[in-house]
Amino acid sequence: MLTPTFWEIHSGLEREGPGDEASLMRALAMTExxxxxxxxxxLGCGPGAQTLSLLKHTAGTVTAVDTHQPFLDDLMSRARDAGVADRVTTSDASMADLPFEDESFDLIWSEGAIYFIGLPEGLAAWRRLLRPGGWIAVTEPCWLKPREALPQGALDNWAEYPAMATVQELEAVPARAGYRLAGSFVLPPAAWEAYYGPMQARVDVVRARHAGDAAALAEVARHQAEIDAYRAFGDCFSYLFLVMQRPA
Ligand SMILES: C[S@@+](CC[C@H](N)C(=O)[O-])C[C@H]1O[C@@H](n2cnc3c(N)ncnc32)[C@H](O)[C@@H]1O
Structure with missing residues (x-):
């Protein structure tokens, strides 16, 4: 159950997961x-940082899907400010049950979201939506070291995602789901800073605003622990960008 303080921290941020424009462009360049x-x-567009970058770096149209309507509203407001609103459609739908025709997209993009249904499951379920020869690019949490080399603090930070895999394990998933892996790379520290920098500023404001409110401060502490875990163990985990093609 997400608390009011959770939403106080997460409203109005530019992005809701690690990522940056340089990484998006690197992945997009692989979609020959x-x-x-x-x-x-x-899919799982959140407030739409990557949506706006996709509209900036292609002349295409984007259907942006999320289950949190306020994120979709933020996205449309930013798209209007950027003068690209005529190329975006939003859909308040679940990535687990998408209301689109088979083969209706050339490119599926999903940053920091496919883990909600699982990488193999998401890739299998979404494949029908791509035209043959179409592309899919996703980011997925990954371990940067073998499990036996991971410190307890890193494992604790991801305890709620037992499916988390190593880079090597993840790179084997696309072929099993019927895709060709065109390329992959680990998100750089700058992509984490783009997420946790603004979040830290927000956490500081919310902590000061709710001094003495135990429930609110517990939520603040959960967020601080997540940021601190990245600062302490960021050499152990990241996200892997995987760029894949549905064979023609
Ligand atoms: C970690 S955020 C990433 C958002 C955005 N892609 C970014 O990188 O800033 C994950 C997003 O997935 C959305 N989400 C969670 N479950 C979903 C579902 N079943 N269907 C569609 N979106 C979902 C959340 O509302 C959230 O916006």
């Missing part, structure tokens, strides 16, 4: 032969 005006599906 993408049409000039690709039909893009952005």
């Amino acid at each position: 032969g993408l049409p000039a005006e690709p039909r893009i599906l952005d």
Whole structure:
């Protein structure tokens, strides 16, 4: 159950997960032969940082999907400010049950979100939405070291995601789900800073605002622990960008 303080921390942030424009461009450059005006599906779009970058770096249209309507409202407001609102459609739908026709997209994008249904499960379920030869790019949490080398603090930080895999293990998933892996890379520290920098500033404000409120401060402490875990153990985990193609 997400608390009011959770939403106080998470409202109005530019992004809701690690990522940055440079990494998006690196992944996008791997989608060889993408049409000039690709039909893009952005799943778990959040407030839409990557949606806006996709609209900036392609001439395509984006259908942006999330289950949290306030994020979709933020995204549309930013798209209007950027003058690209005519190329975005939002859909308050679940990535587990998508209301789109088979083969209706050239590119599926999903940053920091496929883990809600699992990487193999998401790749299998979304495949029908891509035209043959279409592309899919996702980011997925990954261990940067063998499990036996991971300190307890790193394991504790990801205790709620037991499916977390190593880079090598993740790179084997696309072929099993019927895709060709075109390339992959680990998100750099700058992509984490783009998420945790603004979140730290927000956490500091919310902590000061709720001095003496035990429930609110417990939520603040959970967020602080997550940021601190990255600062302490960021050499043990990250996200892997995987860029894949549905064979023609
Ligand atoms: C970690 S955030 C990442 C958001 C955005 N892609 C980014 O990188 O800033 C995950 C997003 O997935 C959304 N989400 C969670 N479960 C979902 C579902 N079943 N279907 C669609 N979106 C979902 C959340 O509301 C949230 O916006």
